[in-house]
Amino acid sequence: MDLLLLFISSIFVQNILLARFLGCCPFLGVSTKLETARGMGIAVIFVIVLSSTMTWLVYHCVLVPLHLEYLYTLSFILVIAALVQFVELALKKLNPALYKSLGIFLPLITTNCAVLGLAVINMNENYTLLQSIVNALGSSIGFLLAITLMAGIRERLEQNDAIPKCLRGLPLALVTAGLMSIAFMGFNGMIR
Amino acid sequence: MDFAHVVLYPTALMGTLGLVFGVLLAVASIAFFVKPDDRVELIREALPGANCAGCGYPGCDNYAEAVVVDGARTTLCMVGGSSVAAVIAGIMGVKAEAVESMRSFLKCAGTPECSPRNAIYSGIQDCRSAAVLPGGSPNSCPYGCIGLGTCVEVCVFGALSMKDGLPSVDLSKCTGCGTCVANCPKSVLKLVPRREREVMQVVCNSHWRGPDVKKVCSTGCIGCGICVKTCPEQAIVLENNLAVINIDKCTGCGACVAKCPSKCIHPVAGS
Numbered sequence: 001m002d003l004l005l006l007f008i009s010s011i012f013v014q015n016i017l018l019a020r021f022l023g024c025c026p027f028l029g030v031s032t033k034l035e036t037a038r039g040m041g042i043a044v045i046f047v048i049v050l051s052s053t054m055t056w057l058v059y060h061c062v063l064v065p066l067h068l069e070y071l072y073t074l075s076f077i078l079v080i081a082a083l084v085q086f087v088e089l090a091l092k093k094l095n096p097a098l099y100k101s102l103g104i105f106l107p108l109i110t111t112n113c114a115v116l117g118l119a120v121i122n123m124n125e126n127y128t129l130l131q132s133i134v135n136a137l138g139s140s141i142g143f144l145l146a147i148t149l150m151a152g153i154r155e156r157l158e159q160n161d162a163i164p165k166c167l168r169g170l171p172l173a174l175v176t177a178g179l180m181s182i183a184f185m186g187f188n189g190m191i192r
Numbered sequence: 193m194d195f196a197h198v199v200l201y202p203t204a205l206m207g208t209l210g211l212v213f214g215v216l217l218a219v220a221s222i223a224f225f226v227k228p229d230d231r232v233e234l235i236r237e238a239l240p241g242a243n244c245a246g247c248g249y250p251g252c253d254n255y256a257e258a259v260v261v262d263g264a265r266t267t268l269c270m271v272g273g274s275s276v277a278a279v280i281a282g283i284m285g286v287k288a289e290a291v292e293s294m295r296s297f298l299k300c301a302g303t304p305e306c307s308p309r310n311a312i313y314s315g316i317q318d319c320r321s322a323a324v325l326p327g328g329s330p331n332s333c334p335y336g337c338i339g340l341g342t343c344v345e346v347c348v349f350g351a352l353s354m355k356d357g358l359p360s361v362d363l364s365k366c367t368g369c370g371t372c373v374a375n376c377p378k379s380v381l382k383l384v385p386r387r388e389r390e391v392m393q394v395v396c397n398s399h400w401r402g403p404d405v406k407k408v409c410s411t412g413c414i415g416c417g418i419c420v421k422t423c424p425e426q427a428i429v430l431e432n433n434l435a436v437i438n439i440d441k442c443t444g445c446g447a448c449v450a451k452c453p454s455k456c457i458h459p460v461a462g463s
Contacts, residue, residue, distance in 0.1 A: 058209075066201055075209055082213035086220050093224035 010138030017146040018184040023114025037151035041144030052136035055119035084110040238279040246369025271367040294368030294383040299397040300337040307409035323377035332408040335398040343372035391439045419448035
């Protein structure tokens with residue numbers, strides 16, 4: 001039951017983009033087309049779940065026994081960078097279409113603070129491995145949800161000619177992001 | 193805290209982690225190796241390698257890839273011209289098409305003597321930045337060449353140089369890639385087909401009415417239409433107060449040059 005609560009809360013209440021404000025770069029950069037946004041979201045799910053598992057293992061099986069907890073940032077970044085490289089190589093071979101549509105954004109996941117942020121949140125909250133994975137899965141699904149919603153809205157905004165010229169594109173995207181964040185605030189207090 | 197705990201363990205740990213991931217990635221790069229299409233490599237070798245972006249792709253590598261992967265047209269490389277297009281068509285196994293050879297041409301003769309400068313511009317010495325000023329140009333004619341030499345800077349072939357405040361095109365170096373045209377904020381440079389023989393060209397870009405043009409430039413096209421009546425080949429038409437010469441009809445007789453009251457039609461040497 002606790003795991004289910006954690007899962008739902010990480011998707012909606014603590015949405016990584018709209019409540020925790022982590023990983024806003026792809027949220028604005030890759031959300032112009034629904035298809036690319038979905039690809040990015042799926043890549044993020046894959047990377048976040050894998051990296052959370054890996055960083056949990058590295059933290060609890062290597063850093064804690066050696067009393068080197070202070071090295072967590074450095075080792076987490078190393079783990080995440082290696083993982084993203086690996087995902088990139090694998091995607092190039094297994095799904096060239098997705099690889100092409102993600103383009104420059106896949107390497108950018110390396111420096112995406114959502115990925116590192118989640119690893120650090122899992123560590124700070126002292127989650128068990130299972131809780132970490134559930135939290136990672138929920139948060140990344142929340143990422144996919146937010147970025148797909150955003151892309152859907154932006155695709156429609158793109159079609160609208162009545163928008164004043166000064167607001168078209170990024171300015172309106174930022175306003176939209178703010179409004180979406182307010183909407184997601186409504187989930188606050190849903191789960192205590 | 194002893195030496196081992198402070199220095200040795202952290203170094204050993206990060207070293208080991210790095211080594212493990214390095215080996216993992218090396219194995220992955222072999223396991224997931226994707227054989228690149230060798231046609232991309234062949235086309236890349238056939239291209240001039242100037243990376244001028246005239247084809248619309250960031251560089252020759254990207255164009256080569258676009259031809260193979262996205263089926264981009266084989267005739268987009270202006271620099272290589274028909275010969276390169278034929279090689280690319282051969283590699284791709286499609287019919288070779290000819291590329292019309294183009295050159296860059298400045299539609300303005302407004303040197304500082306002919307067309308006075310309106311303001312002293314002391315901002316960034318780049319036409320693209322000067323063009324965002326109110327009025328669109330520090331010069332009195334908003335259609336004309338600003339003359340800060342952005343085109344000279346962007347030309348990767350060194351075909352442009354500033355002469356009397358205006359860029360001049362070295363025909364032996366110009367490849368018609370269009371980089372200068374794309375970077376000219378006033379669109380006063382344009383690509384015109386290359387011709388062997390001498391042709392006449394209207395060296396003005398202004399669509400203003402005659403009296404207004406006269407106020408800002410002594411050699412601008414005033415749209416009087418005398419050239420249209422004079423031309424024995426009917427090669428000239430007036431479009432929006434500006435004479436336009438169809439160079440395929442122009443025989444280079446020079447009748448219009450003699451009659452033009454503002455001397456804005458110039459004979460342009462062929463290559």
